[in-house]
Structures are given as structure tokens and as C-alpha cells.
Amino acid sequence: MMNIAIMGQKLVRSSLLLFFTAALAGCGGPAASPPAAKPPLEGARIGGPFTLTDQNGKTVKDSDFAGKYRLVYFGYSFCPDICPVDLQKLMRGLSQFEKADAARGAKVAPLFITVDPARDTPEALKPFVARYHPRLLGLTGTPEQIAAVAKAYVVTYHKVEGSAPDRYLMAHSQLAFLMDPDGKPLALVPLDDPSTDPDEGAPDKVAAELAKWVK
Incomplete structure (x- = not known):
């Protein structure tokens, strides 16, 4: 029963988050895009001329x-x-x-x-x-x-x-x-x-x- 309750709470929080995100997008313009992920090897010294x-x-x-x-x-x-x-x-x-x-x-x-x-x-x-x-x-x-x-x-x-x-x-x-x-x-x-x-x-x-x- 405890697991079901916790899952229900998570679903409610997720629904509220989606609702407020949509509301903010409707009032203040498009929602900001998440920052692009950085390549995991960015800056590594790998590769070179051959x-x-x-x-x-x-x-x-x-x-x-x-x-x-x-x-x-x-x-x-x-x-x-x-x-x-x-x-x-x-x-x-x-x-x-x-x-x-x-x-x-x-x-x-x-x-x-x-x-x-x-x-x-x-x-x-x-x-x-x-x-x-x-x-x-x-x-x-x-x-x-x-x-x-x-x-x-x-x-x-x-x-x-x-x-x-x-x-x-x-x-x-x-x-x-x-x-x-x-x-x-x-x-x-x-x-x-x-x-x-x-x-x-x-x-x-x-x-x-x-x-x-x-x-």
C-alpha cells in the first residue's frame, strides 16, 4: 500500500509540474529549452593527423x-x-x-x-x-x-x-x-x-x- 501511495504522489507532482510548465509557456511565451548536453569527450586529447x-x-x-x-x-x-x-x-x-x-x-x-x-x-x-x-x-x-x-x-x-x-x-x-x-x-x-x-x-x-x- 505504501508503494502505491508513493507512486500516486509522484504522478500528482508530475501532473502539476506539466500543468505549471504549460501555464507559464502560455503566459510568458515559449518555455526555455534545456541546455544542450556537452559531449562526454569534449576537450579530451584523442585523435590527430594520420x-x-x-x-x-x-x-x-x-x-x-x-x-x-x-x-x-x-x-x-x-x-x-x-x-x-x-x-x-x-x-x-x-x-x-x-x-x-x-x-x-x-x-x-x-x-x-x-x-x-x-x-x-x-x-x-x-x-x-x-x-x-x-x-x-x-x-x-x-x-x-x-x-x-x-x-x-x-x-x-x-x-x-x-x-x-x-x-x-x-x-x-x-x-x-x-x-x-x-x-x-x-x-x-x-x-x-x-x-x-x-x-x-x-x-x-x-x-x-x-x-x-x-x-
Whole structure:
């Protein structure tokens, strides 16, 4: 009974608040809009210039995306589980956002940057990124180039030796960044536990995060 009473009081307070807000708007003009939320990564020292190579062998620079939002994920194509699931969630979320708002969706450039340049040649990346989204760019480079861009994005990675020289894994930060049209960080795009079903909620969260920040 106590819970029902408390709920009733909350409903009454909510109704009164809505009534007085409407009354004030009617008497004194439109109600003031709430202040816009600040991007959670605003001012963070993340990102920076880079020169890499895409899955078609073309040189790509960060300046090529001037005026575009960038959805950036670091991983590697030989990853047995986490990277494919993360990319599936991210790209399905982007596709949902594009479907809901094609104009804003077109402003987002999705980028996959490898942390395994030894194996992730353009030839290896091309079929890999094609699985996830038609506009997804797979970027590779020399070990030095990859180290520099990972450092700029505060991403860490290292090799975990396997049963053979070419059967190693790459441990790396599991992060997806949304960058603004000037290349400044806006937010981390949500990635759920990799064991969860990619269809269960995560793409919706990605789409909602993009809708929140992409203007």
C-alpha cells in the first residue's frame, strides 16, 4: 500500500509540474529549452593527423574526412570473436541511423583501423570490411604508422603468441570513438559484452548515440 501511495504522489507532482510548465509557456511565451548536453569527450586529447592505406591500396589522410563525423574502431581482421561482433553491432547501428535519417547518416564516415599491420594488408582487409557495411574503410599501414595513430587515440595493443608464428592474437583496447567534423572527440560509442547477441539492443544503442551527436 505504501508503494502505491508513493507512486500516486509522484504522478500528482508530475501532473502539476506539466500543468505549471504549460501555464507559464502560455503566459510568458515559449518555455526555455534545456541546455544542450556537452559531449562526454569534449576537450579530451584523442585523435590527430594520420596517413594510412585503405583496402583498395589508396593513401588516406585524416584531412580527407574534414567536415565528416568519424566512427573509429581499432581491431584486426584475424580476430576470432570480439572484433567481428563489435563491428557487426557498430555497422548495424549505423545502418539503422542511416535508415532513420539518410542525410545525417551520410555525414558519418566509418573507419576500421587495424592493430595487426603484418597480416592486415589491403588485400586481407578488403573482403573483411565488405561484410559489415558498404562504406566501411579498412585502414592499415606500416607498424610505425599504426603505432602513431593508436597512440593518438589512446589505444593500446600487443601480440599474444600462439601455436605457430602466424597464429598469434592481438590484445587491444575495445573502444569505438565518435569524432566531430573537425576531428575532435565527441563520445565513446557503446559496445556491450562481446558474448551478447549482436541483434539484442546494441545496434539500437549505437544508433541512439549517433542521433544524439550527429547534427
